[in-house]
Amino acid sequence: MVEKIKATNITWHHETVTRQDREAGNGHGGAVLWFTGLSASGKSTIAQALQAVLFEHGCQTYVLDGDNIRHGLNKDLGFSPEDREENIRRIGEVAALFMDAGMIVSTAFISPYRADRDKARSLCGDGFIEIYVHCPVEVCEERDPKGLYKKARSGDIPEFTGISAPYEAPENAELTLNAAEHDVEQCVGLVIAYLQERGILKNA
Numbered sequence: 550m551v552e553k554i555k556a557t558n559i560t561w562h563h564e565t566v567t568r569q570d571r572e573a574g575n576g577h578g579g580a581v582l583w584f585t586g587l588s589a590s591g592k593s594t595i596a597q598a599l600q601a602v603l604f605e606h607g608c609q610t611y612v613l614d615g616d617n618i619r620h621g622l623n624k625d626l627g628f629s630p631e632d633r634e635e636n637i638r639r640i641g642e643v644a645a646l647f648m649d650a651g652m653i654v655s656t657a658f659i660s661p662y663r664a665d666r667d668k669a670r671s672l673c674g675d676g677f678i679e680i681y682v683h684c685p686v687e688v689c690e691e692r693d694p695k696g697l698y699k700k701a702r703s704g705d706i707p708e709f710t711g712i713s714a715p716y717e718a719p720e721n722a723e724l725t726l727n728a729a730e731h732d733v734e735q736c737v738g739l740v741i742a743y744l745q746e747r748g749i750l751k752n753a
Contacts, residue, residue, distance in 0.1 A: 564649075571651030575609045578749035579648040581673045582655040582740065585666060585719060586682030587711045588697055589689040591728040595682060595736045596655040602737055608653055608750070613640060615658040628708045634665050641669030648676045653749070661716045678747075680740065681722040686711045688729045 572578050582599070584592040596612045603610040619626070623639060626632040637660050647654035660666050670677040689711065690698040701709035708714045719725075724743050726736045744750040 568649050568651055571649075575651045577608050577651075577653065577751065578676070578747075579651040580653050580676045580678055580744070580747075580749050581644045581648050581669075582653065582678050582680055583644075583660070583666065583669060584655060584657045584680045584682055585660045585722075586684060586728070587686055587689045587716055588659060588709075589692045589694060590682045590684035591726075591733065591736070592657040592659075592682045594733055595726065595728070595740075596657040598733050599655060599737045599740055602741065603653055603750075606750075609651065610653045610655070611647060613644060613647075613654060613656045613658075618658075628714075630662070633661065637662075637665040637669055641672040644669070645672045648673055653744075659710050659716070661710045661714065663717045663719070666719070678724065678743075679719055679722040681719045681725045682728050682736075683718075683725055684728040 568579055582596070584596050586592050593612075593614050593616075596614070600610050600612050618640060619636075622643070623636050626636050637658065640656055640658060644654050644656055660669070666679060670679070693699060697706060697709065698712065700706045701712040710716050724740065726739060728736060731739070741750065
């Protein structure tokens with residue numbers, strides 16, 4: 550196996566336009582909304598619906614979705630604990646860049662391990678907002694839009710979170726959404742209210 554050579558002699562170049570400049574131009578703060586929860590809990594659906602509302606109100610916003618990212622940036626990664634860790638590390642780095650651009654970026658990833666989410670938080674600093682999309686595994690399994698739980702139960706998908714791999718629920722998430730009792734519109738409303746409370750949004 551060939552050992553990878555890490556880059557050396559590199560220097561961080563500071564931007565002439567700051568995050569604060571971009572936020573002022575955008576009319577809202579930059580933030581990373583880190584949606585975490587089981588498969589089929591509603592993370593992507595809520596994130597996409599939220600993006601539509603934010604965009605309608607003139608916000609600069611984007612969604613980094615777990616499946617979409619694995620089609621490109623992270624297509625070389627599997628689902629072992631090590632690959633899951635690297636998956637989240639890369640996303641944390643990308644999300645931090647979006648935030649530095651003054652945007653509101655939502656990430657919709659299971660991100661099952663607290664340690665990995667904490668690393669993402671450390672990359673993003675005060676703009677990191679952990680949003681736990683809470684939904685019992687029984688409800689997620691009933692929804693199962695991709696048929697993944699059925700495949701996991703039959704053993705066709707190893708290391709499936711909630712069935713054969715663990716999910717470590719957040720202990721101190723900034724916001725928890727009960728996706729089993731609240732519909733998508735209600736969940737989006739709760740996120741908008743939180744962003745307004747934090748002063749990230751003023752006019753949404």
